Amino acid sequence: MKTSWGYAAWLAVSGLVCVAITIFAASAYVGLDMSQARPPLHGPVHYGLLVAHIFTGTVAVLAGVSQFWPRLRGRHPRVHRAMGRVYFAAVLPSSVLGVVCAQLSLAGLASSAPLTVLSVLWFVTALYGLKTARRRQFGEHRIWMIRGFALTGAAVTGRLWGLALGSLMPGSDGADGLLIFATANWLSFVVNLLVAEWWIQSRGYTRTLPSVALKPSISSRSAQSSASVA
Numbered sequence: 017m018k019t020s021w022g023y024a025a026w027l028a029v030s031g032l033v034c035v036a037i038t039i040f041a042a043s044a045y046v047g048l049d050m051s052q053a054r055p056p057l058h059g060p061v062h063y064g065l066l067v068a069h070i071f072t073g074t075v076a077v078l079a080g081v082s083q084f085w086p087r088l089r090g091r092h093p094r095v096h097r098a099m100g101r102v103y104f105a106a107v108l109p110s111s112v113l114g115v116v117c118a119q120l121s122l123a124g125l126a127s128s129a130p131l132t133v134l135s136v137l138w139f140v141t142a143l144y145g146l147k148t149a150r151r152r153q154f155g156e157h158r159i160w161m162i163r164g165f166a167l168t169g170a171a172v173t174g175r176l177w178g179l180a181l182g183s184l185m186p187g188s189d190g191a192d193g194l195l196i197f198a199t200a201n202w203l204s205f206v207v208n209l210l211v212a213e214w215w216i217q218s219r220g221y222t223r224t225l226p227s228v229a230l231k232p233s234i235s236s237r238s239a240q241s242s243a244s245v246a
């Protein structure tokens with residue numbers, strides 16, 4: 017399918033915004049200086065787990081963004097496959113570390129609940145994305161990858177929601193600050209998932225690549241039976 021200029025420009029701008037916000041978020045942790053960490057921490061082990069989560073999460077965003085470029089998939093399928101492996105190798109540990117960091121969060125249940133739900137969904141969608149790719153069920157694979165990347169993007173949209181809500185309630189700290197943080201964390205992935213489902217439905221992705229068509233044994237059997245009926 018030919019990519020329109022409008023679609024290419026939209027992909028490029030949203031990809032650049034994702035990459036810029038991710039690099040900015042991760043930059044405070046590059047020096048491995050615990051005093052630069054933004055959330056309050058239990059100690060060095062907590063910091064180590066958080067840094068591992070952030071570095072693998074950054075790789076997931078960078079590898080994931082590249083996968084949505086249609087020319088890469090069409091012209092360089094090997095690069096697409098290699099980046100896909102990098103993406104899974106990053107998301108799976110990052111989501112497990114996300115669950116652990118959410119339980120360790122000193123901000124309490126209001127903060128850890130949305131992050132736990134998000135981490136579990138992030139892990140499960142990656143697992144389905146990997147499973148469907150291995151089974152060559154590419155229709156389903158595309159759908160699971162869109163859902164999964166919508167969750168990866170929560171790291172970006174969560175920060176944007178935090179900024180937007182913070183500007184509506186300037187000077188908020190304590191309970192109000194926590195309310196903003198928790199609301200931003202829920203909105204970060206619920207809205208992304210709704211947009212992803214709308215995207216999947218509106219582009220008819222459920223119908224365009226039926227996985228059954230990619231199973232040679234089934235499709236050749238049905239071809240034989242329809243030939244015998246004819």
Ligand code: HEM
Nearest residue numbers: 041054055070073074114117118121131134135167168171
């Ligand atoms: C999308 C699924 C993700 C989940 C569920 C998740 C979960 C978490 C959790 C539980 C924390 C600790 C919060 C606390 O202690 O209060 C955290 C912090 C952090 N995460 Fe993630 N994370 C995700 C994705 C990412 C990605 C893709 C990045 C890429 C840069 C990232 C970067 C960070 C950073 C920088 C922090 C430290 C907080 C800050 O400095 O703003 N996360 N995350």
